[in-house]
Amino acid sequence: MIAEYFRNVRSLARQTWHNRAITWQLARRDLIRQYKGAALGIFWAAAQPLTVVLVFWFAVEIGLRGNRGSTGGFPFILWLIPGMFAWRVINSTITYAGNSIRNYNELVTKIVFPSITIPQFNVIALFFVHIGLMIFTVILFLVLGYKPTIYWLQLPYVIGANFLFCMVVAILLSALTTFSRDFLQLMKTSTQAMFWFSPIIWPLTNVHGLLRTVLRLNPIAYVVESYRWTMIYGHWFWQSAAWTAYFWVLLALMGAVALFIWSRLSRHFSDVL
Numbered sequence: 001m002i003a004e005y006f007r008n009v010r011s012l013a014r015q016t017w018h019n020r021a022i023t024w025q026l027a028r029r030d031l032i033r034q035y036k037g038a039a040l041g042i043f044w045a046a047a048q049p050l051t052v053v054l055v056f057w058f059a060v061e062i063g064l065r066g067n068r069g070s071t072g073g074f075p076f077i078l079w080l081i082p083g084m085f086a087w088r089v090i091n092s093t094i095t096y097a098g099n100s101i102r103n104y105n106e107l108v109t110k111i112v113f114p115s116i117t118i119p120q121f122n123v124i125a126l127f128f129v130h131i132g133l134m135i136f137t138v139i140l141f142l143v144l145g146y147k148p149t150i151y152w153l154q155l156p157y158v159i160g161a162n163f164l165f166c167m168v169v170a171i172l173l174s175a176l177t178t179f180s181r182d183f184l185q186l187m188k189t190s191t192q193a194m195f196w197f198s199p200i201i202w203p204l205t206n207v208h209g210l211l212r213t214v215l216r217l218n219p220i221a222y223v224v225e226s227y228r229w230t231m232i233y234g235h236w237f238w239q240s241a242a243w244t245a246y247f248w249v250l251l252a253l254m255g256a257v258a259l260f261i262w263s264r265l266s267r268h269f270s271d272v273l
Contacts, residue, residue, distance in 0.1 A: 074146065074232055075144075078140070078141065078144065078146070078232075079203075079228070079232055080201060081137050081140070082137060082224075082227035082228055082230070082231050082232065083199070083200045083201070083224045083227060083228060084200060084201070085130065085133045085134065085137065085227070086158075086200075086223055086224050086227045087195065087198065087200045087220070087224060088130070089126050089127065089129075089130040089162065089166060090162070090165070090166060090220060090223065091191055091195070092126050093122075093123060093126060093166040093169050093170050094169060094173065094187050094188070094191055095187075095188055095191065096122065096126070097119050097122035097123050097126065097166070097169075097170035097173075097174065098119075098169065098170055098173030098174055098177055098184065098187060099174065099177050099184050100118045100119045100122040100170065101115065101119070101174045101175070101177070101178045101269060102177060102178060102181075103122075104118050115266055115269055116171070116266070118174065119167070119170035119171050119174040120167065120170075120171075122170060123163070123166050123167050123170045126166070127159075127163055127166075130159070130162075134155065134159065137231070138152070138155075141231065149234055151229070151230050151231075151234045151235065151236065152230060152231065154226075154229065154236065154237060155230050155231075157226075157237060158223070158226040158227050158229075158230055158237070161222075161223060161226060161247070162223050162227075164251060165219060165223060165251060168251060168254050168255045168258050169254075171258045171259070171262055172254065172257065172258035172261060172262075173187060175258070175261050175262045175265045175266065176261065176265075178265065178269055179265060179268075194218070194220060197215065198215075198218055198220045198221050198224055199215070199221055199224055199225060204216075204221065204225060216243060216246075219247055219250055219251065222243060222244075222246075222247040223247075
Protein backbone atom coordinates (compact mmCIF):
# COMPACT_ATOMS: atom_id res chain seq x y z
CA MET A 1 0.00 0.00 0.00
CA ILE A 2 2.82 2.41 0.85
CA ALA A 3 4.57 1.71 -2.46
CA GLU A 4 1.32 2.29 -4.33
CA TYR A 5 0.76 5.55 -2.45
CA PHE A 6 4.16 6.92 -3.47
CA ARG A 7 3.60 5.83 -7.07
CA ASN A 8 0.33 7.76 -7.07
CA VAL A 9 1.99 10.81 -5.54
CA ARG A 10 4.73 10.76 -8.21
CA SER A 11 2.07 10.41 -10.90
CA LEU A 12 0.10 13.39 -9.56
CA ALA A 13 3.29 15.44 -9.29
CA ARG A 14 4.16 14.67 -12.92
CA GLN A 15 0.65 15.62 -14.04
CA THR A 16 0.89 18.89 -12.13
CA TRP A 17 4.27 19.77 -13.65
CA HIS A 18 3.49 18.72 -17.23
CA ASN A 19 0.20 20.66 -17.21
CA ARG A 20 1.48 23.78 -15.41
CA ALA A 21 0.94 26.01 -18.44
CA ILE A 22 -2.69 25.03 -18.94
CA THR A 23 -3.27 25.29 -15.19
CA TRP A 24 -2.21 28.95 -15.20
CA GLN A 25 -4.25 29.61 -18.34
CA LEU A 26 -7.35 28.04 -16.81
CA ALA A 27 -6.82 29.99 -13.57
CA ARG A 28 -6.88 33.23 -15.57
CA ARG A 29 -9.98 32.14 -17.50
CA ASP A 30 -11.70 31.06 -14.30
CA LEU A 31 -11.16 34.49 -12.77
CA ILE A 32 -12.50 36.22 -15.90
CA ARG A 33 -15.48 33.83 -16.13
CA GLN A 34 -16.65 34.66 -12.61
CA TYR A 35 -17.15 38.33 -13.51
CA LYS A 36 -18.02 38.03 -17.20
CA GLY A 37 -20.92 40.29 -18.17
CA ALA A 38 -20.44 42.65 -15.22
CA ALA A 39 -19.74 46.22 -16.32
CA LEU A 40 -17.11 46.70 -13.63
CA GLY A 41 -15.65 43.24 -14.15
CA ILE A 42 -12.81 42.29 -11.86
CA PHE A 43 -13.60 45.25 -9.56
CA TRP A 44 -16.21 43.07 -7.87
CA ALA A 45 -13.51 40.59 -6.81
CA ALA A 46 -12.13 43.28 -4.50
CA ALA A 47 -15.41 45.02 -3.67
CA GLN A 48 -16.93 42.07 -1.82
CA PRO A 49 -14.10 41.50 0.72
CA LEU A 50 -13.67 45.25 1.21
CA THR A 51 -17.39 45.59 1.98
CA VAL A 52 -17.19 42.77 4.53
CA VAL A 53 -14.23 44.45 6.24
CA LEU A 54 -16.08 47.76 6.45
CA VAL A 55 -19.19 46.08 7.88
CA PHE A 56 -17.22 44.37 10.65
CA TRP A 57 -15.23 47.52 11.34
CA PHE A 58 -18.44 49.53 11.75
CA ALA A 59 -20.07 46.86 13.93
CA VAL A 60 -17.11 46.56 16.30
CA GLU A 61 -15.57 50.04 16.23
CA ILE A 62 -18.76 52.09 16.13
CA GLY A 63 -21.46 49.73 17.36
CA LEU A 64 -19.88 47.73 20.18
CA ARG A 65 -16.97 49.96 21.20
CA GLY A 66 -15.74 47.21 23.49
CA ASN A 67 -12.28 46.24 24.66
CA ARG A 68 -10.73 44.79 21.55
CA GLY A 69 -7.41 43.92 23.14
CA SER A 70 -4.03 44.62 21.57
CA THR A 71 -4.00 45.97 18.02
CA GLY A 72 -0.28 46.75 18.02
CA GLY A 73 -0.88 50.49 18.20
CA PHE A 74 -2.67 50.49 14.84
CA PRO A 75 -6.25 51.67 14.18
CA PHE A 76 -8.66 48.77 14.44
CA ILE A 77 -9.51 48.93 10.72
CA LEU A 78 -5.86 48.38 9.76
CA TRP A 79 -5.53 45.59 12.32
CA LEU A 80 -8.67 43.96 10.91
CA ILE A 81 -7.79 44.03 7.21
CA PRO A 82 -4.89 41.51 7.05
CA GLY A 83 -6.77 38.90 9.06
CA MET A 84 -9.98 39.35 7.09
CA PHE A 85 -8.22 39.07 3.74
CA ALA A 86 -6.38 35.95 4.92
CA TRP A 87 -9.70 34.43 5.98
CA ARG A 88 -11.49 35.49 2.80
CA VAL A 89 -9.30 33.33 0.55
CA ILE A 90 -9.55 30.35 2.93
CA ASN A 91 -13.33 30.66 3.04
CA SER A 92 -13.51 30.90 -0.76
CA THR A 93 -11.34 27.81 -1.04
CA ILE A 94 -13.73 25.83 1.14
CA THR A 95 -16.95 27.00 -0.50
CA TYR A 96 -15.78 27.34 -4.12
CA ALA A 97 -12.58 25.40 -4.85
CA GLY A 98 -13.76 22.65 -2.50
CA ASN A 99 -16.55 21.91 -4.99
CA SER A 100 -14.44 22.42 -8.10
CA ILE A 101 -14.77 18.92 -9.58
CA ARG A 102 -18.56 19.21 -9.61
CA ASN A 103 -18.35 22.78 -10.91
CA TYR A 104 -16.17 21.65 -13.81
CA ASN A 105 -17.59 18.16 -14.27
CA GLU A 106 -17.46 18.50 -18.07
CA LEU A 107 -13.65 18.46 -17.88
CA VAL A 108 -13.88 15.07 -16.17
CA THR A 109 -16.73 13.41 -18.02
CA LYS A 110 -16.48 14.68 -21.60
CA ILE A 111 -12.76 15.00 -22.34
CA VAL A 112 -9.51 13.43 -21.27
CA PHE A 113 -8.20 15.95 -18.76
CA PRO A 114 -5.84 15.75 -15.73
CA SER A 115 -8.42 16.28 -13.00
CA ILE A 116 -5.80 17.19 -10.36
CA THR A 117 -5.36 20.53 -12.12
CA ILE A 118 -9.00 21.54 -11.51
CA PRO A 119 -8.74 22.39 -7.78
CA GLN A 120 -5.29 23.78 -8.49
CA PHE A 121 -6.37 26.37 -11.03
CA ASN A 122 -9.36 27.29 -8.85
CA VAL A 123 -7.03 28.11 -5.94
CA ILE A 124 -4.60 29.98 -8.19
CA ALA A 125 -7.47 32.14 -9.48
CA LEU A 126 -8.45 32.96 -5.89
CA PHE A 127 -4.88 33.97 -5.08
CA PHE A 128 -4.71 36.33 -8.07
CA VAL A 129 -7.36 38.34 -6.24
CA HIS A 130 -5.76 37.80 -2.83
CA ILE A 131 -2.39 39.14 -3.96
CA GLY A 132 -4.16 42.16 -5.43
CA LEU A 133 -5.89 42.76 -2.09
CA MET A 134 -2.59 42.50 -0.23
CA ILE A 135 -1.01 45.06 -2.60
CA PHE A 136 -3.98 47.32 -1.82
CA THR A 137 -3.36 46.74 1.91
CA VAL A 138 0.29 47.74 1.61
CA ILE A 139 -0.67 50.91 -0.30
CA LEU A 140 -3.34 51.73 2.32
CA PHE A 141 -0.82 51.43 5.15
CA LEU A 142 1.57 53.74 3.30
CA VAL A 143 -1.11 56.30 2.47
CA LEU A 144 -2.17 56.44 6.12
CA GLY A 145 1.40 57.09 7.20
CA TYR A 146 2.47 53.67 8.46
CA LYS A 147 5.94 53.10 7.04
CA PRO A 148 7.08 49.64 5.98
CA THR A 149 9.22 47.69 8.42
CA ILE A 150 11.70 44.89 7.89
CA TYR A 151 8.97 42.45 8.94
CA TRP A 152 7.08 43.20 5.74
CA LEU A 153 9.73 41.07 3.98
CA GLN A 154 7.90 38.14 5.58
CA LEU A 155 4.81 38.74 3.44
CA PRO A 156 5.79 36.23 0.68
CA TYR A 157 6.19 33.57 3.37
CA VAL A 158 2.75 34.12 4.90
CA ILE A 159 1.02 34.28 1.51
CA GLY A 160 2.89 31.13 0.47
CA ALA A 161 1.87 29.31 3.65
CA ASN A 162 -1.74 30.33 3.08
CA PHE A 163 -1.53 29.22 -0.57
CA LEU A 164 -0.24 25.75 0.31
CA PHE A 165 -2.86 25.37 3.05
CA CYS A 166 -5.63 26.34 0.62
CA MET A 167 -4.27 24.01 -2.07
CA VAL A 168 -4.30 21.04 0.30
CA VAL A 169 -7.81 21.88 1.50
CA ALA A 170 -9.08 22.27 -2.08
CA ILE A 171 -7.67 18.91 -3.22
CA LEU A 172 -9.09 17.12 -0.17
CA LEU A 173 -12.54 18.70 -0.26
CA SER A 174 -12.99 18.54 -4.03
CA ALA A 175 -12.40 14.77 -3.93
CA LEU A 176 -14.80 14.22 -1.01
CA THR A 177 -17.58 16.53 -2.23
CA THR A 178 -17.62 14.78 -5.61
CA PHE A 179 -18.98 11.73 -3.82
CA SER A 180 -21.16 13.50 -1.26
CA ARG A 181 -22.91 16.86 -1.52
CA ASP A 182 -23.67 16.52 2.19
CA PHE A 183 -19.98 16.90 2.92
CA LEU A 184 -19.91 20.23 1.09
CA GLN A 185 -22.93 21.45 3.06
CA LEU A 186 -21.20 20.35 6.26
CA MET A 187 -18.11 22.35 5.36
CA LYS A 188 -20.12 25.45 4.42
CA THR A 189 -21.88 25.26 7.77
CA SER A 190 -18.62 24.70 9.61
CA THR A 191 -17.07 27.84 8.12
CA GLN A 192 -19.30 29.91 10.41
CA ALA A 193 -17.79 28.23 13.46
CA MET A 194 -14.29 28.45 11.96
CA PHE A 195 -14.71 32.21 11.51
CA TRP A 196 -15.80 32.96 15.07
CA PHE A 197 -13.39 30.51 16.73
CA SER A 198 -10.41 31.87 14.79
CA PRO A 199 -8.69 35.16 15.79
CA ILE A 200 -9.96 37.06 12.78
CA ILE A 201 -11.95 39.91 14.34
CA TRP A 202 -10.61 39.45 17.88
CA PRO A 203 -6.98 39.29 19.09
CA LEU A 204 -5.61 35.94 20.23
CA THR A 205 -4.15 37.78 23.24
CA ASN A 206 -7.71 38.08 24.58
CA VAL A 207 -7.68 34.40 25.62
CA HIS A 208 -5.28 32.62 27.94
CA GLY A 209 -4.36 29.24 29.35
CA LEU A 210 -5.80 26.00 28.01
CA LEU A 211 -8.35 27.75 25.77
CA ARG A 212 -5.61 29.64 23.99
CA THR A 213 -3.65 26.42 23.48
CA VAL A 214 -6.71 24.71 22.01
CA LEU A 215 -7.44 27.61 19.68
CA ARG A 216 -3.86 27.59 18.42
CA LEU A 217 -4.37 24.00 17.23
CA ASN A 218 -6.55 25.46 14.48
CA PRO A 219 -4.26 25.98 11.44
CA ILE A 220 -6.38 28.94 10.33
CA ALA A 221 -5.36 30.73 13.54
CA TYR A 222 -1.70 30.35 12.57
CA VAL A 223 -2.30 31.68 9.07
CA VAL A 224 -4.25 34.72 10.30
CA GLU A 225 -1.73 35.51 13.04
CA SER A 226 1.19 35.23 10.60
CA TYR A 227 -0.32 38.03 8.49
CA ARG A 228 -0.55 40.23 11.57
CA TRP A 229 2.95 39.28 12.70
CA THR A 230 4.11 40.72 9.39
CA MET A 231 2.08 43.93 9.17
CA ILE A 232 1.03 44.73 12.76
CA TYR A 233 3.03 43.13 15.55
CA GLY A 234 6.56 43.02 14.07
CA HIS A 235 7.19 39.36 14.82
CA TRP A 236 9.23 36.83 12.80
CA PHE A 237 7.57 33.48 12.21
CA TRP A 238 10.59 31.62 13.63
CA GLN A 239 10.13 33.44 16.93
CA SER A 240 7.10 31.18 17.37
CA ALA A 241 9.11 28.12 16.38
CA ALA A 242 6.93 25.49 18.09
CA TRP A 243 3.70 26.84 16.57
CA THR A 244 5.32 27.18 13.15
CA ALA A 245 6.65 23.59 13.32
CA TYR A 246 3.19 22.36 14.38
CA PHE A 247 1.55 24.12 11.41
CA TRP A 248 3.93 22.65 8.84
CA VAL A 249 3.82 19.14 10.31
CA LEU A 250 0.01 19.30 10.35
CA LEU A 251 -0.04 20.63 6.78
CA ALA A 252 2.26 17.80 5.65
CA LEU A 253 -0.05 15.24 7.27
CA MET A 254 -3.11 16.88 5.71
CA GLY A 255 -1.35 16.85 2.35
CA ALA A 256 -0.56 13.13 2.67
CA VAL A 257 -4.18 12.38 3.54
CA ALA A 258 -5.46 14.57 0.70
CA LEU A 259 -3.26 12.86 -1.89
CA PHE A 260 -4.16 9.41 -0.60
CA ILE A 261 -7.89 10.14 -0.79
CA TRP A 262 -7.48 11.77 -4.20
CA SER A 263 -5.58 8.78 -5.60
CA ARG A 264 -8.32 6.44 -4.35
CA LEU A 265 -11.34 8.45 -5.46
CA SER A 266 -10.28 10.32 -8.60
CA ARG A 267 -10.43 7.19 -10.79
CA HIS A 268 -14.18 7.03 -10.06
CA PHE A 269 -15.02 10.71 -10.67
CA SER A 270 -16.47 10.20 -14.16
CA ASP A 271 -18.68 7.34 -12.93
CA VAL A 272 -20.08 9.38 -10.04
CA LEU A 273 -20.65 12.52 -12.12
